[in-house]
Amino acid sequence: MSDLTLPFLAAFIGTFLIAGLVKGVTGMGLPTVAMGLLGALISPVAAAGLLLIPSFVTNVWQLFSGPSLGIIARRLWPMMVTILVGTIASSALLSADTAWTGSALGCVLIAYALYTLSGRQLSVPASTERWASPLVGMLTGLVTGATGVFVVPAVPYLQALGFSRDDLVQALGLSFTVSTIALSLGLAAHGSIGFGNLALSAAAIAPALAGMWTGQVLRHRISPTAFRRGFLICIGLLGTELALRPLWQ
Known part of the structure; x- marks a missing residue:
């Protein structure tokens, strides 16, 4: 990127401090916040390129935060494979960087915020997991490749599988790590990742980790539920602005 002004x-x-803070408090949200805030300033494909390295670093940290990685990976590998396939297949949409790419991003943010604020808790029977996991992985991959957001429908699905709290954190870390790698491959295949973007993305590691550490400290001093509700309302409002932006440009 060439427009590295002081305001930018x-x-x-600030974006990666806030995104890291949200992830530290809630255990997720860094790519969602980063895409939402940066997508309001620059093109979604440029925003996606900037979040790749801090997203990878923080999600690998989360992935290895517990002892159950092997068990979780064996259970979820069909979902991870289809996330990879779906993301690479649809990454041309994000790379095309049309006026409606930001609108699609906004719609995904709105859907995620509304679903999570509704408080609904799904339950997936063990008998359906064999076919549901690949299907959810493919849908997540298609959304990731088109918008740069990893959470829909992967997060509600993983929450519905009955993992313990610690195992859920690791399962989310696995899904987000695979999504980050897949998005990197997809954008690279379409020439949408430049050296300048990667250098700036690497520079985002420090504020992201600082925000994440601060969030982990705050998690024991504030209500995570109230914090998350406020975060989701902000994400919904930001998504609305992004979704409607093409109508007044």
Whole structure:
């Protein structure tokens, strides 16, 4: 990127501090927040390129945060394979960087915010997991490749599988790590990742980790539920602005 002005750099650092903070408190949300905030300033494909390295680093940290990685990976590998396939297949949509790419991103943010705020808790019977996991993985991959957002429908699905709290954190880390790798491959295949973007993405690691550490400290001093509700309302409002932006441009 060539427009590295002081206001942009301040917004860039602030974005990853906030995104890391949200992830530290709630255990997820860094790519969602980063895509939402940066997508309001620059093109979604440029925003996706900037979140790749901090997303990978923080999600690998989360992935290895517990002892059950092998068990979780054996259970979820069909979902991970189809996330990879779906993301690479649809990454041309994000790379095309049309006026409606940001609108699609906004719609995904709105859907995620509304679903989570509704408080619904799904339950997936063990008998359906064999076919549901690949299907959810494919849908998640298609959404990831088109918008750069990893959470829909992977997060509600993983929450519905009955994992313990610690295993759910690891399962989310696995899904987000695979999604980040798949998005990197898809964008690279379409020439949408430049060296300058990667260098700036690497520079985002420090504010993202600082925000994540701060969030982990705050998690024991504030209500995670109230914090998450406020975060989701902000994500919904931001998604609305992104979704409607093409109508007044």
